[in-house]
Amino acid sequence: MHDIRLIREDPAAFDAALARRGVEPMADRILAFDEVRRAAATRAQEMLARRNEASKAIGAAMGRGDKDAAESLKAEVARIKVDLPAVEEEERAAARAQDELLAALPNLPAADVPEGEDEDGNVEVATWGDRRDFAFAPQEHADIGPALGLDFETGAAIAGARFTFLRGQMARLQRAIAQMMLDVQTGENGYTECATPLLVREEAMFGTGQLPKFAEDSFATTDGRWLIPTSEVSLTNSVRERIVDLDAPMRLTALTPCFRSEAGSAGRDTRGYIRQHQFDKVELVSICRPEDAEAEHEHMLRSAQAILERLDLPYRTMLLCAGDMGFGAKKTFDLEVWLPGQGAYREISSVSWCGDFQARRMNARYRDENGKAAFLHTLNGSGLAVGRTLVAVLENYQQADGSVRVPEALKPLAGGLEALEPAA
Incomplete structure (x- = not known):
């Protein structure tokens, strides 16, 4: 398996190494899934943080007798609960697609390995x-x-x-x-x-x-x-x-x-x-x-x-x-x-x-x-x-x-x- 961080840092070098093994460029496809996965992960984290924040605020609103605010917060928590699984699945799907691409690629040759096709x-x-x-x-x-x-x-x-x-x-x-x-x-x-x-x-x-x-x-x-x-x-x-x-x-x-x-x-x-x-x-x-x-x-x-x-x-x-x-x-x-x-x-x-x-x-x-x-x-x-x-x-x-x-x-x-x- 390949280090995704190295692909992010130098996609051209990764593709050049794959080319030495007769494999077509793959960095763009891998990084596209990586971008979707990371964006979905960020959204999921933000939604979880907001859900936790809103859940705590419900108790505070109830404590001060602000029923309208409490109901609004409850509705927001409910929406997050409904929407979060789709975002998490988007992250998982992108991760699976990225891993499938990476798993099918051969190791990269060392610098002193000679060039050649066969x-x-x-x-x-x-x-x-x-x-x-x-x-x-x-x-x-x-x-x-x-x-x-x-x-x-x-x-x-x-x-x-x-x-x-x-x-x-x-x-x-x-x-x-x-x-x-x-x-x-x-x-x-x-x-x-x-x-x-x-x-x-x-x-x-x-x-x-x-x-x-x-x-x-x-x-x-x-x-x-x-x-x-x-x-x-x-x-x-x-x-x-x-x-x-x-x-x-x-x-x-x-x-x-x-x-x-x-x-x-x-x-x-x-x-x-x-x-x-x-x-x-x-x-x-x-x-x-x-x-x-x-x-x-x-x-x-x-x-x-x-x-x-x-x-x-x-x-x-x-x-x-x-x-x-x-x-x-x-x-x-x-x-x-x-x-x-x-x-x-x-x-x-x-x-x-x-x-x-x-x-x-x-x-x-x-x-x-x-x-x-x-x-x-x-x-x-x-x-x-x-x-x-x-x-x-x-x-x-x-x-x-x-x-x-x-x-x-x-x-x-x-x-x-x-x-x-x-x-x-």
């Missing part, structure tokens, strides 16, 4: 690791995975397209990947492990920006709850409607299933394990003071990068342009892992600084140095998407005979498993 405007800021040389043509995970326990057919038979059933050594490897991620984030990077609800209320989805704009991309239950698209929703909303103590950044992590209808991604990655309706992810969330947010963004980025480096998976770091960032992001780095089977880099983590955008939607605050309640800053990122990491391991560690070596960092967590072997 992924072609993203900027590569770093690469890490050497791409492996194969003595054979590397295959995609969807081709080598089925013989190793990545069962697409059973998943589809049970639940439909974009669901996968993992068996035996494949399931164990995925579990080891998730365990390693949690161990690193909690043991080395200062995150507190959490176990969160997988179903949340509508206001929680609104708080982190999934609603109302992206309702079609999520799954709703028949009783008005929503399956989390990521534990960012439940972790970040843990501070909603609160004033929290923030002497240092609050760092939270959780391993959860995530659920996405992918309605906005029809036709993309329908083959394989890249884009699923249900997938596991280790989420990272930080809640901090505004002055700590930029450094916290760098810390979260390094926390995600450390997992790829621990697994010796080549990747690149991309700074997203204004037109390619997520709805709630102020600034985003994407990590893209190299997939030799596809011969391309593919996104495996987005690490976003949201400023106070989500905090305003959640009414989440902290006490500043003067003891005043102020909106905090939130950040979130993948540390990492477990399924996509499994895909990267399969493609980067594949062997000519169809087996896949287990990375050294995962062997202790995979029961000493050296390699995934194709079924006979």
Whole structure:
């Protein structure tokens, strides 16, 4: 949500920032509703004050025996009682219209976010690791995975397209990947492990920006709850409607299933394990003071990068342009892992600084140095998407005979498993 005071102070700057995200000017429409709301609120306050004043004057008039004055005042109070609800409703209607406009608008990009309309405007800021040389043509995970326990057919038979059933050594490897991620984030990077609800209320989805704009991309239950698209929703909303103590950044992590209808991604990655309706992810969330947010963004980025480096998976770091960032992001780095089977880099983590955008939607605050309640800053990122990491391991560690070596960092967590072997 946006600060209406900043829009009032500099509507041209607000519209210019929206334009960087490909959104038409909105300041005039927002401020028109704001003017109606404020004028109606002023009228309502004046009417209430006059009603109170007239009510007191009735008693004084009666006390001095001025019946005519008392009756006139009673009539005035009655008129105010009749007229006031319409003025209050005018205020509420203008406020609803203003809030609806504000709720549908994305966050404004930070000054150092590059210009651009889509992924072609993203900027590569770093690469890490050497791409492996194969003595054979590397295959995609969807081709080598089925013989190793990545069962697409059973998943589809049970639940439909974009669901996968993992068996035996494949399931164990995925579990080891998730365990390693949690161990690193909690043991080395200062995150507190959490176990969160997988179903949340509508206001929680609104708080982190999934609603109302992206309702079609999520799954709703028949009783008005929503399956989390990521534990960012439940972790970040843990501070909603609160004033929290923030002497240092609050760092939270959780391993959860995530659920996405992918309605906005029809036709993309329908083959394989890249884009699923249900997938596991280790989420990272930080809640901090505004002055700590930029450094916290760098810390979260390094926390995600450390997992790829621990697994010796080549990747690149991309700074997203204004037109390619997520709805709630102020600034985003994407990590893209190299997939030799596809011969391309593919996104495996987005690490976003949201400023106070989500905090305003959640009414989440902290006490500043003067003891005043102020909106905090939130950040979130993948540390990492477990399924996509499994895909990267399969493609980067594949062997000519169809087996896949287990990375050294995962062997202790995979029961000493050296390699995934194709079924006979």
